[in-house]
Amino acid sequence: MFIENIEISGFRNLYKKKVFTFTNSKNIIYGPNGSGKTTVLEAIYLLGFGRSFLNVKKEELLNNSSDEFFINSSIIRSELEFNISAALTKNFSLFLDGEKTGISGIGRNFFPLFFSSSDYVSLISSRSSLRKLFDKFIFGIENIYSGELIEYKKVIRNKTYLLKHNPDRVQLEGWNKLLADYVLKITRMRFDFIRKINNYIQNKYCSGIEIKYTPSSSGFYDSEEFKLEKVLSVLAGILEKEILYKNLAIGVHLDKYEIFLDKRPLRLYSSGEKKLNLLYIYLAYIDMFLSKREEYPVFLIDDYDIAMDKANTEILMSKYPAMQIIATSVRNNKNFDSIIKLIS
Numbered sequence: 001m002f003i004e005n006i007e008i009s010g011f012r013n014l015y016k017k018k019v020f021t022f023t024n025s026k027n028i029i030y031g032p033n034g035s036g037k038t039t040v041l042e043a044i045y046l047l048g049f050g051r052s053f054l055n056v057k058k059e060e061l062l063n064n065s066s067d068e069f070f071i072n073s074s075i076i077r078s079e080l081e082f083n084i085s086a087a088l089t090k091n092f093s094l095f096l097d098g099e100k101t102g103i104s105g106i107g108r109n110f111f112p113l114f115f116s117s118s119d120y121v122s123l124i125s126s127r128s129s130l131r132k133l134f135d136k137f138i139f140g141i142e143n144i145y146s147g148e149l150i151e152y153k154k155v156i157r158n159k160t161y162l163l164k165h166n167p168d169r170v171q172l173e174g175w176n177k178l179l180a181d182y183v184l185k186i187t188r189m190r191f192d193f194i195r196k197i198n199n200y201i202q203n204k205y206c207s208g209i210e211i212k213y214t215p216s217s218s219g220f221y222d223s224e225e226f227k228l229e230k231v232l233s234v235l236a237g238i239l240e241k242e243i244l245y246k247n248l249a250i251g252v253h254l255d256k257y258e259i260f261l262d263k264r265p266l267r268l269y270s271s272g273e274k275k276l277n278l279l280y281i282y283l284a285y286i287d288m289f290l291s292k293r294e295e296y297p298v299f300l301i302d303d304y305d306i307a308m309d310k311a312n313t314e315i316l317m318s319k320y321p322a323m324q325i326i327a328t329s330v331r332n333n334k335n336f337d338s339i340i341k342l343i344s
């Protein structure tokens with residue numbers, strides 16, 4: 001898949017309608033600070049996921065002088081062209097070929113993969129950010145994953161409400177039955193994904209990288225074998241404690257991921273080493289995506305040449321597959337096929 005062009009108006013610094021056209025291969029958007037490079041990637045990302053990669057409200061994405069924004073794009077997939085757009089007018093909506101849709105409708109057709117050079121350092125040391133990253137990865141290759149997560153969240157909301165307001169044991173046991181089902185499915189998918197991505201990384205990019213996934217309770221599994229009865233019995237065993245603390249003690253929203261390089265946590269390495277190795281994980285994911293979906297996602301890399309030395313930047317450039325990449329930088333680089341220059 002690739003994005004052929006995008007038309008943006010009323011969005012951040014892009015007040016008047018502006019069109020950007022991309023090639024199917026390596027694109028670079030370059031320009032000075034504040035010229036709108038990250039904004040273009042943010043608009044593309046918004047089409048895929050209905051939200052920004054930054055922690056902002058939709059209203060904050062409106063240009064200061066505008067009360068509406070429109071983003072409109074042509075996407076090509078298996079030589080078919082279709083249109084994805086997003087608009088914030090009274091409400092926010094996403095459209096696929098003019099029909100209103102949600103992110104699961106978009107995800108089948110357009111999947112932007114985003115690498116942020118401004119927050120990868122904190123991402124590597126944050127449990128919840130790593131969980132979100134790998135959830136997004138799994139969502140890209142397992143259709144049902146986001147549905148399972150949404151249902152899981154509904155169940156934990158209900159269970160938490162009961163724990164806080166009306167800790168009725170019979171009702172809580174009922175929710176635990178439902179919960180166990182989702183915990184089992186999600187944990188299995190996560191284990192399976194991490195096992196596979198580790199193989200891809202170690203065989204092709206770096207033999208010393210290992211992602212470790214640890215579910216919130218080790219009692220759920222025996223040598224990576226998961227059984228519903230085990231999950232149910234762990235949940236039953238912890239219920240009294242949960243009632244006492246009026247909160248959930250275990251669940252997939254508390255699972256832990258950690259990245260290791262030669263057995264040391266990647267968070268202890270230098271910033272360039274972190275970036276290089278995290279990008280290897282992205283590259284391995286792109287291989288998995290290709291093998292599962294027989295197509296590439298669209299890779300967005302903000303400030304692609306920050307933090308890494310010239311040698312590592314070039315190593316990475318040589319490893320990117322023949323897919324659409326839209327990178328940004330404050331510098332031009334002749335290794336890209338299409339160059340988009342922004343002015344401040």
Ligand SMILES: Nc1ncnc2c1ncn2[C@@H]1O[C@H](COP(=O)(O)OP(=O)(O)OP(=O)(O)O)[C@@H](O)[C@H]1O
Binds near residue numbers: 036040063
């Ligand atoms: N809601 C908004 N309305 C108007 N301008 C905005 C809004 N939000 C952000 N901006 C401005 O848009 C400009 C573009 O921001 P952006 O982050 O895309 O720049 P950039 O080219 O990525 O810069 P850098 O090289 O520093 O990363 C900035 O000057 C920013 O202050």
Ligand SMILES: [Mg+2]
Binds near residue numbers: 037038039302
């Ligand atoms: Mg930027």
